[in-house]
Amino acid sequence: MPFLPRAFSGLALPQVAWPWSFLAAILCAVIVAPSAACGQQVAVEEFTLPNGMQFLLVPRNDQPNVVSAGWVAKVGSVNERPGITGISHFFEHMMFKGTDTIGTRDAKRDATFRQEQQKVRGEINHLVWTEQYDKYLRGEIDDPWKPTNDTQALRVLRERLDGLIRAQQGRGDGGAETATIVKDEFDQVYTKAGGSSMNAFTSYDLTCYFITVPSNKFELWAWMESDRLHDSVFREFYSERDVVHEERRMRTDSTPTGRFEEQFDSMFWASCGYSWPVIGWPSDLNSYTEEQAQEYWNIYYRPGNLVGVVVGDFDATEAKAFITRYFSRLSAGKKAPPPVVTLEVEQMAEQRMNAEGDFPPAVEIRYHTVPAGHIDSYPLDMLAEILNERTGRLYAGLVEGRELASSARASSDTRKYAGLFAFEAETRGEASPEQLEAAWYEELTKLQEGEIPERELRKVKNRVAAGNYRRLENNMSLLVQLAVAEATLDWQEINDGPRKYEAVSAADIQRVAKEYFAATNRSAAIFRRQKGP
Amino acid sequence: MTFPLGAAVIMFRRTLCVLGIVAALLRCPVAWAFEPEEALLPARPEEIEFAPLDFKVPDAKQFRRTLPDGTVVFVAPSHEFPLVTVSIVFKGGASLDPADVPGLVASAARMVREGGTEDAKPAAFDEALDFLATEIGVGSNDAFTTATMNCLSSNLDESLALFVGMLRKPGFDEGRLETSKARLLEALKQRNDDASSILSREWKRLLWGTDHFESREPTATSVAAMTTKRLREVHARLFHPGNMIVSVTGDFDEPEMLGKLAKAFAGWKKGPAVPDPVAPTAQLSPGLYHVPKDIPQGKVVMGMRSIKRDDPDAIPLMILNDILGGSGFTSRIMQQVRSNEGLAYSAASAVAPKVWYPGQFQARFESKNATVALATKIILDLVQGVRDEPVTYEELETAKLAAIETFPRQFESKPAMLRVFVNDEWTKRPADFWQSFRDKVSAVTREDLLRVAKEHLDPAQMAILVVGDWEEIAVGDEGKRASMADFFGGSVTHLPLRDPLTLEVLPEAAKPAEAVPAGEPLPAGAKKPVPAGK
Known part of the structure; x- marks a missing residue:
């Protein structure tokens, strides 16, 4: 999920005098007054516990009886390395498996099951990484992890692991008696209490967990979340991998463009941590160990790396008391997360991918730009706005004007450590992706050679400003924006961003259009429909 | 504490x-x-002891107003943000599509928004809106068409005039219509690209039959038949005060708003409200069905026709479905298929009652080819399980508490609350429905659930539709726990892939659909997917 760069507005729109025929007036009005900043701000109460966990509180009562609450861990796939790609997302799954209190009827026996499973899985991994990888590398088997390629020793180990998992779940030969797991109890506790929209997501830069609860259940939220942050156990660590493999099959392998998009990403990013997918490479998914998971947990799920966000109908004083009471049980942790040091190297030559599959002819052109908060990120965002929407340049130029595209859009995706600008379009009728590419370069040249007219820029700024109000209306949406802004940059960006967008000039846009769109800085993906079987 | x-x-x-x-x-x-x-x-x-939550069910009457011309308006001001939303729901959607032009009402709705007005060309109209930062959307579903305008309250007068002007006198610009049709054609070409879209299209055909608006979809021929004349006919039939209910939320003064609306609607000629959608006549034929697609994961939906919204069994059936598969990780399907067995990322069931005719029960999942049969078997066993045995006391308690505790969310925001009121008014929901909802939920017993399970859920009456690579799917899992031959006596109907533009059977798959043993080779043309395209 990209950073949501635009916070909500502190801007008033220009007042236009409307004569009797206001439509005529709109059409004639070329010069309008620039808008004035009036400064409506999101009132966020910020506080930090002695253990380092930060909280952002936004009490509001227009939607009575409900509170949206969540927290964000400042860790995503960018913090991973080859061998453990996808582990941040895997954590997201594990966080719903409970603790020594929730999710088990016998924490001690459950821990024994987990230790035994870990030992067997360790033996499986060892055999796969050595014998099976060797056979795979010599071309004797097609996939070192596929159970059909198992040796007898591996088969025995897999059966033993499966038996342990089944016994832990109460589905083995010993029947329900052996179960130590209370299935999905974490979910059940919230469900019974009226919790809804419970979910989490992982992106390149962060992992965010959230739920909506009735206002009188805020203490339950504080109990449940502080419990899982205090005491999370990696229950069903090995069986949950199968679920993630299914998720990968669903999102990547079974969609028309999934694997091509993954390849394009890996081609585009050369050195930095955005070059692998958030869900991880399949071989890594199979390989994580509980030790690696524990180490990752100890580094990234400590209070100093977490931010709680609460938006909705609650009393701030009472909420702070509950938060202090419950989240103070988290210990600060000894190790600070290591810095992300690998920067993206400069691209030296154009890169190009030609893809054929079950998809319409289309094109995507990408350019390396700047990270979130970079001074040029604001004009780049505005540049995308100039191009988008029905009155934007791409619709007028490519969809309606030249009738080459059925749809076309631009986007500026500024992440924590790097950014990109993308143009994407699908063909219309007999047009080819190459024609779309050429048309894009023509639009780009116009942006580089001529300044954006004042009225066009004003229109886009008006739209951006109003959009900033709109994004505020929903509690959950505001929660996610605050979490993403804080994990990527600073939550204050929600209030500061609008001023920065308002300050962008036509000259700024022209400057970034000239600076970031060189041929050597671009990567092109051409998509073509695959011919018959 | x-x-x-x-x-x-x-x-x-x-x-x-x-x-x-x-x-x-x-x-x-x-x-x-x-x-x-x-x-x-x-x-x-x-x-933990919780303070009681004081939630009173809002009464629609307190928000309902009538304009001098009889138009119903629901109002709920709120001054937190300087924004106003005006939403107008017109009765009629795909339900009014002529049989030979499916998608006509949806196109008309789109073109009301995109085609400019009688006074302004589309580009000028869009430019005016965009400059005001006003957003307007018009869209339709099966039974209703909704037009929504959201603007800054400082621009209300101008935005409302543009909005209502567009609804009353849309331009249906020919150039924009051509662009819109070209876009629609490109979308049609992509119909077979994603397995999920094949699954949902073929499921509708199985469920509702092929001669009902629920399952009809646009084709290249019907797109060509979408002329401005026909769009105007749809507009004249739907878009008038005799066929609309208005709701307004946001930053406004109520008496002023009612005055503005009355003025904006003045002289708008009233016609009759459109008739209710008609019920499908075809019956679902239980059985196992397959559509080919070369992907590493089979996509499955299984289900049957169910009940109407106002059926007395609706609440117990909803509670039962929550226990079975409607409540995420707390439900049996998710626990067994995903959490215990690791066979799927998403696995769930749903009851979707319809207002005017019986709706459907369905369960859905996706799983790697080898375990499609196993997951199917588990789900069918779980469905049979709620017919055979009462649910546990704990499951019932959890499901009832969840329904009662999340109930206030129906009315959580003012727009959400007004959407409920507008829908209830259009569909004539019994007046005390929401007031007594929580009591009705509380009264549900295990015996009620057993009875509704026996009456409304039955694996033998269900259709199972699989999209994927049949050769890999049919044999089942390595552990031999299940294969596709386990269902319906091992008989499967291989449905052909259809041409994305005509929806006719592709020539290479022209052999008519017939039931064959699940283990037998595929009929000609059904083996590998044929790429969409011209």
Whole structure:
């Protein structure tokens, strides 16, 4: 999920005098007054516990009886390395498996099951990484992890692991008696209490967990979340991998463009941590160990790396008391997360991918730009706005004007450590992706050679400003924006961003259009429909 | 909260703090002051006492107004943000599509928005809106068409005039219509690209039959037949005060708003409200069906026709479905298929009642080819399970509490609340429905659930539709726990892939669909997917 760069507005729109025929007036009005900043701000109460966990509180009562609450861990796939790609997302799954209190009827026996499973899985991994990888590398088997390629020793180990998992779940030969797991109890506790929209997501830069609860259940939220942050156990660590493999099959392998998009990403990013997918490479998914998971947990799920966000109908004083009471049980942790040091190297030559599959002819052109908060990120965002929407340049130029595209859009995706600008379009009728590419370069040249007219820029700024109000209306949406802004940059960006967008000039846009769109800085993906079987 | 003993146990286990032991022994408040907060916490969430939530069900009548011309308007001002939303729901959607032009009403709705007005060309109209930062959307579903305008309150007069002007006198610009049709054609070409879209299209055909608006979809021929003349006919039939209910939320003064609306609608000629959607006549044929697609994961939907919205069994059936597969990780399907077996990322069931005719029950999942049969078997067993045995007391309690506790969310925001009221008014929902909802939920028993399960859920009456690579799917899992031959006596109907533009059977798959043993080779043309395209 990209950073949501635009916070909500502190801007008033220009007042236009409307004569009797206001439509005529709109059409004639070329010069309008620039808008004035009036400064409506999101009132966020910020506080930090002695253990380092930060909280952002936004009490509001227009939607009575409900509170949206969540927290964000400042860790995503960018913090991973080859061998453990996808582990941040895997954590997201594990966080719903409970603790020594929730999710088990016998924490001690459950821990024994987990230790035994870990030992067997360790033996499986060892055999796969050595014998099976060797056979795979010599071309004797097609996939070192596929159970059909198992040796007898591996088969025995897999059966033993499966038996342990089944016994832990109460589905083995010993029947329900052996179960130590209370299935999905974490979910059940919230469900019974009226919790809804419970979910989490992982992106390149962060992992965010959230739920909506009735206002009188805020203490339950504080109990449940502080419990899982205090005491999370990696229950069903090995069986949950199968679920993630299914998720990968669903999102990547079974969609028309999934694997091509993954390849394009890996081609585009050369050195930095955005070059692998958030869900991880399949071989890594199979390989994580509980030790690696524990180490990752100890580094990234400590209070100093977490931010709680609460938006909705609650009393701030009472909420702070509950938060202090419950989240103070988290210990600060000894190790600070290591810095992300690998920067993206400069691209030296154009890169190009030609893809054929079950998809319409289309094109995507990408350019390396700047990270979130970079001074040029604001004009780049505005540049995308100039191009988008029905009155934007791409619709007028490519969809309606030249009738080459059925749809076309631009986007500026500024992440924590790097950014990109993308143009994407699908063909219309007999047009080819190459024609779309050429048309894009023509639009780009116009942006580089001529300044954006004042009225066009004003229109886009008006739209951006109003959009900033709109994004505020929903509690959950505001929660996610605050979490993403804080994990990527600073939550204050929600209030500061609008001023920065308002300050962008036509000259700024022209400057970034000239600076970031060189041929050597671009990567092109051409998509073509695959011919018959 | 008072639970020092249990908390002390946690403390002993987790900390080696001497002070903690002293405090636990002495129950001494002074000693507690030195304790970590943890020592005072409830050991389990059930020990927390919650203040009651005072939620009164809002009464639609308190928000309902009538304009002098009889138009119903629901109003709910709120001044948190300087925004106003005006939403108008017109009765009629795909239900009004002529059989030979499916998608006509949806196209008309789109073109009301995109085609400019009688007074302004589309580009000028869009430019005016965009400059005001006003957003307008018009769209339709099966039974309704909705037009929504959201603007800054400072621009209300101008935006409302543009909005209502567009609804009353849309331009249906020919150029824009061509662009819109070209876009629609490109979308049609992509119909077979994603397995999920094949699944949902073929499921509708199985469920509703092929001669009902629920399953009809646009084709290249019907797109060509979408002329401005036909769009205007749809507009004249739907878009008038005799066929609309208005709702307004946001930053406005109520008397002023009602005055503005009355003025904006003045002289708008009233016609009759459109008729209710008609019920499908075809019956679902139970059985196993397959559509080819070369992907590493089979996509499955299974289900049957179900009940109407106002059926007395609707609430118990909803509760039963929550236990079976409608409530995420708390439900049986998710626990078995995903959490225990790791066979799918998403696996769920749903009851979707319809207002005017019986709706459907369905379960859905996706799984790697080898385990499609196993997951299917587990789900069918779970469906059979709720017919054979009453659910547990605990499951019933959880499902009832969830329904009661999440009930206020129906009315959580003012736009959400008004959407409920508008829908209820259009569909004539019994007036006391929401007032008595929680009591009806509380009254549901295990016996009720067993009865509705026997009456409304039946694996033998269901259709199972699989999209994927049949050769890999049919044989089932390595452990031989299930294969596709386990269902419906091992008989499968291979449905052909259809041409994305005409929806006719592709020539290479022209052999008519017939039931064959699940283990037998595929009919010609059904083996590999044929790429969409011209």
